[in-house]
Amino acid sequence: MRRDAPPDLIGARVPRVEDPRLLAGRGAYVDDLQLPGMLQLDILRSPHAHARICELDVSMARALPGVVAVYTGRDLAQFLKPVPSAGGMQGFNAPPHHVLAVDRVRFVGEGVAAVLAQDRYIARDARELINVTYDVLPAVTDPGVALTPQAPVLHDDIGSNRAFELRIGNDTQAALAASERIISGRFINQRVIPGPMETRGAVAHFEPWEGRLTVWLSTQAPHLMKREFARYLDFPEHRLRVVAPDVGGAFGAKNNPYAEELLAAALSLKHGVPLKWIEERSEHMLATSHARAQAVEVHAGVRADGTVQALHYRLTADMGAYYHAITHIGPMMTAALMTGAYRIAHAATDIISVFTNATPTDPYRGFGRAEATYFIERTMDLIARELGLDVLEVRRRNLIRPEEFPCTTPTGHVHESGNFQLCLDRALERFDYEGTRREQARLRAAGRYLGIGIATHAWRAGFPSVPGGKGYVTSGWEKSTVSIDAAGKIRVVIGTSPHGQGVVTTTAQIVAQQFGLLPQDVRVIHGDTDAVAQGNGTMGSRSLVVGGSATLLAAQQVRAKAIRLAAHLLQIDPRQVVLESACFRDAGNSQRGIALTEVAAHAFAGPRDLPDGMEPCLEAAVLFEPANFTTCFGTHVCAVEVDVQTGAAAIRRYIAIDDAGRAINPTLVEGQIHGGLAQGIGQALMEGASYDSAGQPLAASLLDYATPKASDLPHFEVELTETPSTVNPLGARGIGEAGAIGAPPAVVNAVLDALAPLGVRHLDMPLTPQRVWRAIQEARA
Amino acid sequence: MIPAAFEYAVPRSLEDAVAVLADCEAGTAAILAGGMSLLPTMKLRLAAPALLVDIGRLRELAGISRASGRLRIGALTTHAELLAAPELAEWRVFAETAGVLGDPQVRNRGTFGGSLAQAHPAADWPAVFLALRGVACLRGSRGERSVRSEDFFTGVLTTAIAEGEILTHVTFPAGDGRSGAAYSKMRQQASGMALAGVAARITLDTAGRIEESTVGVTGIGGAPFRARSIEQRLSGLLPTPSILEESCADVPEADPTNDLHADADYRRQLLRVHATRALTRALERARSAIP
């Protein structure tokens, strides 16, 4: 592709074609949809973390004028199954998760009753009229405590709070025993709330005469939802349509077929009317997936020179009260990527996953990989400190070298290709590592505390299909269809479901470039299962890597066909055709040529006017299945100054050098990195969804849960390297999660480096000013 | 985010507004100014007034003016207006405070009077109001009265404004060429409100000694208050950095709260640090005000 195509659109900073409409306020989100006769659904939620429902009186709510129906969990259990969850895996303890709680609630925010009313105001008023008497039970939200014998048990049928246990890796015991030294630590990757700008929402519309159900959903995976909804509702899938309209962010939290969404669809079927459910922000904080919530005990066997010989984690993963769609994948992914960017011969994780009286967890930008990166990058700093080595030296000694790819890790992951040193070298050069170390020493002498933090991250994106997998998100392929109309303009139908990534723009660039067209000559269709027959969705940095590859291959097929047709019309050999600026030319006679518009129009002719065996129409559909994950990598370096009087950490410089494999549009890549950095820095310094001992969330609103704002963030210095991936035809690597993955360890390492002279050795995120100040006081005492 | 049902009235004049309020049963009506505090409370159903009296269009409550050595700030003056008001050039503390209050949207809608009337224990303006020794002017069906800032805040979310009264404007002494004031704040990371906010005013005598200082504190706990212990310690001293710092070392009148964002110890520390920083800047400004 590089050889015969003009490079002008690939790598070009084309402005996002999505933006003008969204910036002008003309986006259309689920809540913008109005249908005649539409009812409103509202959910009453549990105020308790763990309680028995003794009495649930909905009679007053039912009697309110304008209320159509009120349902309890028991009512729904008569005709609805428990919601789908990760529980299908072998050896997993899978408790039933009812649409609304039946007799017992297990986290604050769990649905207890549902009101269907003529409008939102009546529905909300009716919710106030429901009387529930609870018998409050002891709750447990700390996964460590949940494993103790005295802990209250959430699911009686399971008999303990153990969700599953799993070991991933090779033998570490002997290697650890043979190590020169064992360095141990404990790191927590705290529970956070993904918090997209748009909360969840659904409009479900059953049309009995057509036997058709349409669900508009704020989702990142309409096709997965279609499959799950059809299965759950026992509704014929070919009559079910799921539409993702404009979606105001998802970050992994809108991959799950949620109870409220399934309920909206089920009640539209039952009542035969359209209905809408829109989540309030205060509900969102409680009822949409939380994320991360992992802790590890680390044992690293090392040599005095910093070489890591063996690494063992005991990983405790907090599932929350139930499984969501792929809750269980998080710790497995962490384990698979535990060795990060390093060559470590012996590595294993023992996972223990736990149910707690907290909101269920599920993906969030960097799912499993952000946790893995945090743990290994904190471990690298710990090793350096314990051995008295420079953090840089320890990293350099263990980094996988470019000539070592493909490289299979002890946990079975294959790093296909990469050049980790490239990013590290560039980051240090731009940062002026030596100079900043000298600056640090100068400032320390003056009583100021500057710290330097490094994270060399390596993870994976664009998952391939899981062999034998029949469950949720086990298909790794993606499909694109490219077709040219009679006027020579192009329609691309893609199976991913962009919601902020800019994939409409990059898709147009990839396709337009094949024909020498402009991006505006290409229209991209996505997110509606009636318009897009097959797809899997947008998650795990796969849209470009997998979906973009399908698009490229489909465009290339159409291009080849168009060239054959042009050659036929020009009566020359196809190898003699040059396609440039939407025109096919005869390489042997530059005067002769035929425009794409003409060829496109001709393609609609009958087969007799086409080359032998050629079908009419310039169209191709390609389903691309990656052979392996891509390896994604980069180096982040930052300088943080801590105000020791208040504990506030201010990021003075932040440099992110990430490898895009191939950057189709550097502006969009940078945008993805910026957004991820904001979230990663938020996790490092501000965010935490903690609970009190009764299981009450302490940060249940944006007044208490600190999501970073633009004013909390530094200027980002982002640079891209391009080391083509070997597992997809674009050479792209997946960049959507790099910021969220690299930032937490880079920032935490920097803060701890700043505090080292004060004797502070360890801190868990978020490094809030109070936590930092307290640690300084304790170290001084 | 759906409030309970309510009625809505838009009085045409201050007199009208007072009359509408006088007609209401006690506790059933709420005055609506910028709505930045009241509306969220209603949407969360923490408040459910039967009637909203929207004073937002009463021009007589807007604007900044100067008369007989005092500055007058209308209750409806928005935070954004205070950020950019040329009339307040001598008290840079206004722009400084508005600049760390909320975000542009909130600053464009929220009002000075609304902030004082709300008396949120972590709001910014109460500290400035105390430090500049403002006077609140109230209007009710029984006429007008004024309340000094030190008597205005009666507790958490409560003020001297009586049922049916409207805060019309606030007055402050104008600058005198030897005073300076400053505000120093630590934001709570989520809400942006003050974990600790200290406004300090210093007036110097001809010898450069502190003739008088006033220190208003917010965010620490309970109602906003004057840190009189600091004021007394500084009185008559020739200020140096270490004197300022020592004067803030201990503030016995503070009764710090414990919450998710800051425990009492940490709040005490923030009070020390921000009081010192506010005084330091106020002193610089007082010195540079001297012609």
Ligand SMILES: Cc1cc2nc3c(=O)[nH]c(=O)nc-3n(C[C@H](O)[C@H](O)[C@H](O)COP(=O)(O)OP(=O)(O)OC[C@H]3O[C@@H](n4cnc5c(N)ncnc54)[C@H](O)[C@@H]3O)c2cc1C
């Ligand atoms: C996102 C956000 C961030 C914020 N950040 C900050 C911050 O950093 N610092 C800060 O200090 N504040 C902050 N606030 C609060 C903000 O300053 C409010 O605008 C202010 O507290 C209230 O002013 P208002 O005009 O909006 O009052 P309203 O919300 O209309 O009214 C507030 C209360 O005062 C009463 N009231 C209003 N005007 C009068 C009057 N003239 N006479 C008598 N009673 C009256 C009302 O009845 C009501 O009880 C924030 C608010 C939001 C939404």
